[in-house]
Amino acid sequence: MRRVLSAVLAGLCSSVAAEPLADMQGAWSGSGWARETPEGPKEAVRCRMENTYESNVLTVSGRCVAAGQKLALAGEIKGKAASEQITGHWFNPDGLGFVRISGVRRGAVIAFTFAAIHPETGVDIAQNVEWRVGGQGLRLRASDRTDPRITMSDIAFTR
Amino acid sequence: MSLGIGFGAERLGLAAIRWPKTASALLFALITLIAASLPQLRFDDDIHRVFLTDSPVSQAQIAYRDAQSPPTSTVLAYIKADQAFSAAQLTRLRDVTLDLEFLDGVIAVASPFALRFTPSADAAKGTPVFSAEILNNYGADIAAFRDLGTGLPTFINEERTAILIAIRVNLEHAEIADSLPVIKAEFATLPEGLSVVFTGEEVISLEIVAGLKDDLIALNLWGALLVCFAALVLLRDVRMVVLAAVPALLGAASVLALSVWLGYPINVLSNVIPILLLVLGVADGVHLAGHLKASGKGARAAVMRIGPACALTALTTSLAFACIMLTRNAQLFEFAVLGALGTLLAFGVMITAFALLALVIRPSARAAPQFASAFAVRLAETGLCWPRGVVLGALALLLLSGIGYQQTKAWFPLYQNLPQGSETVHVNDAIAKDFGGVFQMIIEVEQDWASTAVLVAQLTRIAGPEAVLSQVGIARWLGHEARPSPADLSTVPANLIAQLSPSQSVDRIFISVPEPMRDAAAFELFDRLQNAALEGGATRVFGLPSVMRHEAVRLISQLSFSLVLAALGASLIVALAFGSLRLFPLLLVPNVLPLMVTGASLHVWAAGQLSPTAVLALTIAFGIAIDDTVHFLNRFYHARGHGETASGAVRSAAHSAGQVMVLTTVLLSFGLAVTMLSDFFPIRLFGGMMIVTLWAALVFDLLLLPALLGKRESVDA
Structure with a gap:
């Protein structure tokens, strides 16, 4: 019996570890904070996403709101078969616009980077982004690429 | 062939008596149509329409609303705390305001959490006044924002015990009735110690309409029951009650159906029309059934003898309503059309139904209560005995009450249209x-x-x-x-x-x-x-x-003008109906006096405020007041036609018509008393003013008409 349970748990763990993109599908609600520029103030945000996964592609669709601001989110993250590499794009019509992303998936985590210039201030806001999925939670953290000690956003999602 | 004082309208009843099967079939078809229409009743949920006319202020308001694309409305959530908000409470409230932004149809949410300091190089949109992590010293940040001296709203009061959240919603996406429950749901789990109440222009409309629907059903149901009960107690004759009440009930129901056919929604004003026509119908029914009982000559004689007076009273009431059409207000115009046409329709239904019922139902032989007759005769005798004193006293009272009425102030508060006890x-x-x-x-x-x-x-x-x-x-x-x-x-x-x-x-x-x-x-x-x-x-x-400030006053002024027209027009019609223009001034005094007395009484029970509802009540009350006069004059001239002296004819009219006038006034008072149960002040005011007017009209008709008609005899002699 113990062996059976161990086998099931191992299977579950391996499935999470094998394909984090698949585990990120579904409806998610999140709250946390974000800032627009590395020097900018932290702002409370709440987000809602409806992700779908098909043929190794995670399609992200949702919205985030900060007080007095709404942001639409849309993106596509593709995983390559038998590879840790991921690529895709991110589209935020209210802010960054269209940006390409590239990174890796490893265990329960996907990590990618993107390069962007803030449309209003012209500040370089290239970021390292990490999505970590586990159980019923998903955590999104981003840091400044120039100075990774500066966290740009930290949002915890639940289903 | 002369049309008589009823301009021939009573022939509808006579036709029903002549062709009862056809009339029954037609009446049944009409009742079926009415019953089928009632479920389609609509209620007006636009408070702007109550006030808007074609004035520049109204036009500017209409243009502003029309220019809003998409049409929007603002729901205000007022959150109150027992003591200054804690950081944890504010954090939760901020989450609520952010979640509101996710709702479909929500365009924007304004709250203290949307406040930002002046934009800077690091914060292009400005640093939020409330940081991502709200701390208990948040008051310092609010004070710092106020110190900017912008004068912009902060949506949090000085004591930090109340917050206002303004939620702008797209009315194209959903009506307020649909979006409000969704918005309310977001506030369902507020932290302990916080309470929330919703308001805003459309929210207030919604509350008024919701109360109105309940009120309409309750008022008409209780009004009908109360009138029937009072009739039963007073007349002690079930068959007479059926003859008086059933036609009136059908008439009142026909007005509700008429509002459906005309496409007019029911509102705080037109809500009272059915109950008003119910009591009028009962009054006519008592006059008709009373004659049927007293004369024993059958349905045809009752319709021929009393029908013309009933028709004339319907015409004068209809005219009183029609005069309101002169106000350039969409809602009042609809009120006037519904009232004017409804009165005529209700009369048609009532006289037909009465005629058909009278063919098969005969009142019992038991005598009607004598207190009514005794009261009427005593008043008439007083008028006959002291005509000069009564007339002079009436003129003095007219002057005093006229001055009192002039001292009332045009006032139309919206809050009074909210149900009693409303949190709003x-x-x-x-x-x-x-x-x-x-x-x-x-x-x-x-x-x-x-x-x-x-x-x-x-x-x-x-x-x-x-x-x-x-x-x-x-x-x-x-x-x-x-x-x-x-x-x-x-x-x-x-x-x-x-x-x-x-x-x-x-x-x-x-x-x-x-x-x-x-x-x-x-x-x-x-x-x-x-x-x-x-x-x-x-x-x-x-x-x-x-x-609200200007149109209300303009509206009241226009309604007052309609009142004058109604008084002059109805008096003229009655004078013409009786074929004597000399009656015109004689009719004015006993019928204007009750209005002035009731108008002046507003100082006692409505803080001297003259609202559109009050003027409407006075206008309609004039139509009703003159009804008593019509019935009295009808009997008076009938007696004169049979060779009675003027004083003898007055006594005869006081005995026959006076008795029914007292009974109907008591019955109408019972019927209208149901408005006192209303949750809406304007409806209570309307009913109360009507009752005061009816009693004043009764007393002045029975005192003043004998004095004036008796004086005519002495003048003639």
């Missing part, structure tokens, strides 16, 4: 105290920036801090004294800028104010703001407060 009234007062008010006064200026800045400063001095929203305040927030450029304004929400600056040459100033007729202080505040705006170069001042 209290929360509107609280919002007025903490945030200026629920309603938005809109001032448009087309002048240079410096003059606009001076005007905004002046308006802020009058309205209080944080009650004024203008582009001048936005400029100060941006750190400019001059007009900000479009680039400067790029960090401000575009829909806000579109509201504040609808075109290059026009600036708008929004001022949160209480309802202008909430009390004398609110009235004075509105007038001071409006005068300051006009003196400061404003091109237009509008918004719901302006409409």
